[in-house]
Amino acid sequence: EDVLGCAGFSCLCLRFAAFFYENLSLLHGAEIERDGVMRNSFADLPLPWIAGEDAGKVAAAALLYPERFGSVAAVYPSGVRLYRYSEIADVLGKHLHRAVRHETIPQQEWIERIVALGEDDRRINPDMARHIATLGAGLSGPLPPANRMVEETIEGTPLSLEQALASGRLGWSSSAH
Secondary structure (H helix, E strand, O other): OHHHHHOOOOOOEEOOEOEEOHHHHHHHHHHHHHHOEEEEOOOOOOEEEEOHHHHHHHHHHHHHOHHHHOOOOEEOOEOOEEEOHHHHHHHHHHHHOOOOEEEEOOHHHHHHHHHHHHOOOOOOOHHHHHHHHHHHHHOOOOOOOOOOHHHHHOOOOOOOHHHHHHHOOOOOOHHHO
16 A cells, blocks of 8 residues: 555555455364364454455445545445354354354464464465464454445445355355265
8 A cells, every 4th residue: 555655546445344254264164174163362252244255346346436435545344244253153053064163262372273274275374373363362342333335335235154155155065064
């Protein structure tokens, strides 16, 4: 953002204030498969969630219809649905036809778990591990209310977690379990 601004470009920065459904399988898929548990440093608070596809639709709208976003340099689209990790575990459990639960673990333990995942998955690196584990450990109270930017920007209804799972977009097939 700074480089583009210093170069004289007028930019609209999309800073999604949400967690992506796709990260559930990336960060928790193996241990859900193995143990039926999602372990992370997040307390069981309502957090905003969004499908990557819907975030992509907001980005496309920003390119095609920048006037929809006004003259601000940055916007903060929030997730379209608030889920607690215990609710996500319930939704995943129903989809996978097995018990799934959430367990809050210490920040450093989750960093180590994420870094270990990165040994087999190039999408994960130590910086990502530190960022997300620190974010999880740092959230201890209610977040600001969700805004309706995604719903107002995209055509159609944003995907719920249930819809994203049913579509196969998240890599979990209910018939495989």
